[in-house]
Amino acid sequence: MSPSIQRVYVEEAVSEHPRALAVLERFPKAEQISCGRYGEVFNRKAQNFRLQKQRPALILAEKFDRLCLPAPKGYGIGSGRNFYFSHMLNCIYDCRYCFLQGMYLSANYVLFVNYEDFFDSIERTIEEFAQEECYFFSGYDCDSLALDSVTGFVEEFVPFFFRHPRAWLEVRTKSTRIEALQALEAIPNCVVAFSFTPAEAHADLEAGVPPIERRLEAMVKLAECGWWLGLRFDPLLYGDDFEKRYKSLFETVFSRLPVESLHSVSYGPFRLPRDFYERMYRLYPDEPLLAGPLDTQGRTVSYGREREMELLEFCHQELGRYVPEEIFFPCRVPE
Amino acid sequence: MTSVRARVVVALWSEARPLIDRFDLRAVDSEGPFRRFSGDAVTLVVSGVGRAAAAAAAGYLFACERRVRERPWINVGIGGHRSLVSGEAILADRVIEHGSGRVWYPPLVFEPPIRTSTVCTVDEVEREYADDAVYEMEAAGFYPTTARFSTAELVQVVKIVSDGPKASPDGLTAKHVSKLMSSRLDDIVAVIGRTREVAGELELTQPRVATAPWLERWHFTVTQKRRLRRLLARLRVVDPAFRDTDAALARAAELPDATAVLARLQEDLES
Numbered sequence: 001m002s003p004s005i006q007r008v009y010v011e012e013a014v015s016e017h018p019r020a021l022a023v024l025e026r027f028p029k030a031e032q033i034s035c036g037r038y039g040e041v042f043n044r045k046a047q048n049f050r051l052q053k054q055r056p057a058l059i060l061a062e063k064f065d066r067l068c069l070p071a072p073k074g075y076g077i078g079s080g081r082n083f084y085f086s087h088m089l090n091c092i093y094d095c096r097y098c099f100l101q102g103m104y105l106s107a108n109y110v111l112f113v114n115y116e117d118f119f120d121s122i123e124r125t126i127e128e129f130a131q132e133e134c135y136f137f138s139g140y141d142c143d144s145l146a147l148d149s150v151t152g153f154v155e156e157f158v159p160f161f162f163r164h165p166r167a168w169l170e171v172r173t174k175s176t177r178i179e180a181l182q183a184l185e186a187i188p189n190c191v192v193a194f195s196f197t198p199a200e201a202h203a204d205l206e207a208g209v210p211p212i213e214r215r216l217e218a219m220v221k222l223a224e225c226g227w228w229l230g231l232r233f234d235p236l237l238y239g240d241d242f243e244k245r246y247k248s249l250f251e252t253v254f255s256r257l258p259v260e261s262l263h264s265v266s267y268g269p270f271r272l273p274r275d276f277y278e279r280m281y282r283l284y285p286d287e288p289l290l291a292g293p294l295d296t297q298g299r300t301v302s303y304g305r306e307r308e309m310e311l312l313e314f315c316h317q318e319l320g321r322y323v324p325e326e327i328f329f330p331c332r333v334p335e
Numbered sequence: 336m337t338s339v340r341a342r343v344v345v346a347l348w349s350e351a352r353p354l355i356d357r358f359d360l361r362a363v364d365s366e367g368p369f370r371r372f373s374g375d376a377v378t379l380v381v382s383g384v385g386r387a388a389a390a391a392a393a394g395y396l397f398a399c400e401r402r403v404r405e406r407p408w409i410n411v412g413i414g415g416h417r418s419l420v421s422g423e424a425i426l427a428d429r430v431i432e433h434g435s436g437r438v439w440y441p442p443l444v445f446e447p448p449i450r451t452s453t454v455c456t457v458d459e460v461e462r463e464y465a466d467d468a469v470y471e472m473e474a475a476g477f478y479p480t481t482a483r484f485s486t487a488e489l490v491q492v493v494k495i496v497s498d499g500p501k502a503s504p505d506g507l508t509a510k511h512v513s514k515l516m517s518s519r520l521d522d523i524v525a526v527i528g529r530t531r532e533v534a535g536e537l538e539l540t541q542p543r544v545a546t547a548p549w550l551e552r553w554h555f556t557v558t559q560k561r562r563l564r565r566l567l568a569r570l571r572v573v574d575p576a577f578r579d580t581d582a583a584l585a586r587a588a589e590l591p592d593a594t595a596v597l598a599r600l601q602e603d604l605e606s
Contacts, residue, residue, distance in 0.1 A: 007428070007443065031451055033428050033440065041440045048486040050540065051533060055444045106442075285542045291572035293605040 007057035009035045009108075019113040019152070020060045026150055027058070037061070042089070042106045050283045052107035053094055058150075063112040067121035071137055077170065077191065077230065077264040077329045080133035083125055086141035087112050087153060093143060093174060094207035096287050097235050100141065102276025109147070115156050122160075126167050136161075139172025139193070146175040154180035162187045172232060176210045176218040186226035191263045193230025194219055196253060198245035201237050205289060212249070216256040223261035230263055233319075234331055235270035236311045237289070238303045243314055250315075254322040265323055267315055268331025269308045277301040337535025341407040341527045342400065343379040344393050344481075346473050349509035350412050351381050353517040357524065369395050377527065386432070386456055386476030393480045405537055407489045407530035408481035411523055413497035413512055414454065414471030417464035421502055424519040425469055426526060427454040427492035432475035434458060439478050444488050444533055448525040454492055460504050469494045489534050493526050495519050542568035545580045552584070555593040563593075566600040574603065 008030045014020045015034065024032065035041055038061035071082035089110040090100055101107075112118070126134055138144045138157065148154050154171070158181070161169040169190045171181075181192060194215050197205065202212060210218075219229050231253065239245065270289075272280070274296060281290045295304030302308060312330060319328060345351045351372070354360070360372035360379055369392045370381040378400060382392030389410065400406070419425070428451040430439045443451070453468040455461075456475030464470060474492045481490045495515050498504040516523070544567045546560065555563055570577035577583045586603075590596050 006446070009440065031428065033453075035429075035440065036438065040438060044440070044487065046482045046485070046487050047442060048488050048537065051444045051486065051488045051537060052442055057442070108442075284540070285568055286540055286572055288573050291569040293573075 005030050005058045006055065007031045007033065009033050009038070009041050009057060009059040011035055011038055011059075011061045014060055014062050014113050017060075017062075017113050019115065022152075023058070023060060023111065023113070023150055030058075035059070038110055042104070042108060042110055045105065047105045048283070049101050049104065049107045049279075056090070056092075057108045059108055059110045061110055061112055062114045063117065067118050068125050068136070071135075071140070074268075074331055075137070077135060077193075077266055078133070078168075080135055080168075081125075081129050082135045082137065083122075084137040084140040085118055085122065087115065087118060087138070087157075088142035088147065088151060090141070091143045092146045093209045095174075095209065096205040096207075096284060096289055097237070097270055099272055099276050101283060102272060102278075102280040103141075109142075111147075111151055118157075119160050122167070123164070126164055133166060133168065135168045135170060137170045137172065139170065143173050143175055144171040145173035145177050145181075145192075148175070148177050148180050152180075154184070158184055158187060158190055161189055165189050170230065172230075174206070174209045174215065176214050178218045178222055181222060181227060182225055186222075186228075188228070191228045191230040192219075192222055193232050193264070193266075195232040195234060196249060197233070197235070197237055198242075198249040199252075200239075200245055205237075212252060216253065219257055223258050227261070228263035229257065229261045231257075231265045233265070233267035233315060236267055236315055237270055238307050238311055242311060246315055247318055250318050250322060259323055262323060262327060264327050264329055265319060266329040266331055267312070267319070269303060269311050271300055271302040274299045274301050337531050337538070338375075339406060339531050339534040339538055340375070341377050341409055341531050341534075342393075342396050342481075343377050343527065344382055344389055344396065344408070344410045344473070344477055345379065346382050346384050346389065346412050347509070347512060348381055349512040350516050351379060352513050353520055354379060354411065354523070357520055364399065367395065367399070371396065371399060376531065382473065385458070385472050388476070389473035390476035390480040393477055393484075397481075397484045402484075405485050405489065405534060407527070407534045408477075408485055408491070409523075409527055409530060410474055410477040410481075410492045411516075412471055412473055412494055413507075413515060414469040414494040415461050415464055415498040415504055416452075416469045416496045417467070417499055419452075419469070419496045419499070421496055421499070422515055422518050423496040424449045424522040425452040425454075425494050425496070426450070427452065427469075427474060427494065429453040430474045430478045430492060431455045431468065437475065437479075439475075439482070441478065441491055442488050443491075445529040448529070449493075449519075449522045452494075454494055462504070464500055469496060485534075486537070489530055489537070491526055491530055493523055495523075542571065544568045544571065548580055548584055549596070553590075553593040553596055559593050559597060562597055563600070566597065566604060570600060570604055577603075 360374040455468040461470035
């Protein structure tokens with residue numbers, strides 16, 4: 001089901017773009033407002049992400065530059081070069097730990113409709129690093145699949161990567177909207193990576209996210225179609241009984257998934273840039289995750305080294321019971 | 336229902352009159368540069384015509400209201416449109432300053448009770464009605480000013496169509512303006528009410544921390560006061576014991592100074 005969109009801002013430059021027109025057709029009752037550049041709506045100061053999350057608008061825009069960027073250090077699922085691109089900004093889910101709340105001033109969704117420019121940029125990157133394997137992450141600033149019925153992301157980007165077998169695509173999601181993937185032939189250089197937190201965290205912190213069981217069902221179906229799967233335990237969340245919670249989560253996950261379909265398992269502790277954290281705390285001062293004990297070191301807010309190590313070591317050990325270490329990729333964000 | 340009061344800016348006395356009656360507002364501060372009225376749900380200022388007057392009146396009202404932020408701000412008034420019938424009410428989804436080309440996009444987080452439209456602010460009475468917009472003279476002064484006082488979701492512009500190609504603005508009388516406003520009073524009140532509700536929701540999310548008893552007991556520097564407030568706000572969320580100020584104070588009773596109090600609170604947070 002698509003989210004309910006009551007307002008669509010359309011950059012004048014893309015008002016006749018076929019992809020923009022197709023999106024507008026999906027929301028015939030939505031109010032349309034013409035705008036110059038998406039930043040006039042999206043980046044304005046004095047906006048409240050929390051309030052806007054109640055009724056996010058969609059912004060159809062064109063991305064001019066910085067279409068494909070090096071991934072942050074420590075972010076990767078294998079050797080080679082890591083890049084990310086964002087055809088969309090923001091997400092239909094409302095996860096309280098999500099850094100997007102601290103990064104953006106607005107909760108509106110921005111969809112960049114000029115996919116062809118993304119393709120050009122990705123192609124140039126592949127050519128630039130012709131001797132290396134390149135990984136391209138699509139779910140950094142959004143959920144890759146959650147709005148796929150609107151964006152047509154899978155239908156466009158997966159065939160593109162099929163034509164570039166030396167490049168890997170990671171489709172990262174918490175969504176169960178896998179129809180478009182099921183409709184395509186699985187390609188060997190695409191990983192469909194699902195994020196999980198323990199059931200308690202899912203209930204408390206992940207508004208709108210499909211239940212763990214439904215995500216696992218979707219993964220099983222994709223595995224049956226031959227897709228590579230990824231597991232992303234990110235962020236790892238600390239709590240008094242985190243061992244019990246993660247043990248239970250891993251048992252649930254690995255009792256369902258065929259391990260041979262797993263391309264990679266990555267995990268990383270809850271961490272935020274300090275200014276993102278401050279913004280998030282101001283938005284949600286009533287949220288225990290943000291009000292609770294956190295450690296600020298330099299420009300990073302985290303659980304602190306000791307707790308992080310506890311989390312990482314425990315999860316590493318537990319995951320080792322189910323999957324070979326060669327496919328473990330702890331996300332190591334530099335201090 | 337929230338107790339958060341909305342701040343309403345209108346240009347003309349004839350626009351204000353129906354709102355004053357409806358909200359049972361009383362005149363306050365007759366010596367001030369603008370006429371100001373206040374009631375339980377609304378405070379209202381009559382700005383006079385034009386962008387600069389609207390901005391100045393909004394600033395004045397903000398100062399009079401002790402500069403309390405995150406309050407609803409609504410600009411209500413009349414305007415002309417090329418095709419909408421006289422008496423139609425609109426909520427601005429875009430405010431254009433005709434002279435400069437600057438544009439603002441008031442975000443909307445509730446279902447609008449009336450149709451939405453572009454509002455175009457001009458410096459002189461519009462007679463061409465060239466674009467599909469409501470032409471008026473205050474919104475582009477009101478909006479960027481009040482968006483400094485409140486988050487943009489709480490700043491809205493409501494206009495009642497009063498003139499157009501078939502009904503010249505020259506023929507408008509004060510009586511007619513009041514009548515137009517009265518005819519759409521329910522819609523105006525609905526927008527004010529919904530914006531107040533949003534402000535109420537926002538207020539509920541803000542931590543209510545009683546620091547006064549702590550400040551009476553120990554001397555805190557300005558920085559320490561800020562830290563105290565933050566620690567108490569966080570502790571209230573993670574430890575129910577801190578929702579009772581007396582009990583929380585009792586736990587720190589023996590501590591000699593503010594530094595020790597803050598250290599203890601930090602320990603409590605981390606434990």
